Amino acid sequence: MAITDKIYIKNHQQLVSQIETSFPKSAFSGATLDILFQGEGLAKLDDATQDRVLDFAEDFLDCDCQANPHCGCAEEKFVRYLLELREQGLGPDAIVDVMGDDYMLYAYPGDVLSFLDNSVRTLEAVETLADVEGHHDAAKQAQRLRGNLVR
The missing domain is CATH 1.20.5 (Single alpha-helices involved in coiled-coils or other helix-helix interfaces)
Incomplete structure (x- = not known):
């Protein structure tokens, strides 16, 4: 199982209630990408959450593939992001903290390790x-x- 299958949306229930639509907790699930990053779902989020979601989209979903966001580029970029955090000397716990601060995402430190x-x-x-x-x-x-x- 890929690490991106083990990356989850922080405050998932809060986002579900804001959007008024159920979607998977997995950040890279096709349904999650569709609901959060296309039109109406994004517009329903509060400003702080919207900023983090837009940061995620800008950093990981920006590609020219016809199948975007389901092309695999986002997962590849996220793996690079995790490796770069490790190269900066961060351990698994710190990596989880940074991804939470940057993008409202979380993972279990053991999965990152x-x-x-x-x-x-x-x-x-x-x-x-x-x-x-x-x-x-x-x-x-x-x-x-x-x-x-x-x-």
Whole structure:
């Protein structure tokens, strides 16, 4: 299961009552993206919530794909966001706090830790395979990226 399947809307019930429409808690669910980011749903939110939702849309949903927001670009950008927070030295608890402050989202710190651990293991595998195949520049890049995540 992808980390983006484990990212949830903070104050979900409050948003449901503001919009007067039920939608999933999962931030990257198709129904959630449709309801929150298209027209009437967004207009019904209070100003503070609307600002956070618009920040999320601007940072993650801005792509030129015809299938936007269901193209996968948002999930890819969000994964990059999580990795960048880790590269800044934040641990799982702090990452959860930042995403809550930035976008009114939450995740369980254990899920974030598991995602980060899997990312490190994947980079280790890339590094090993690149070395075996003689792609030493790719191996060095994977090693550098892994080092940014484990410090």
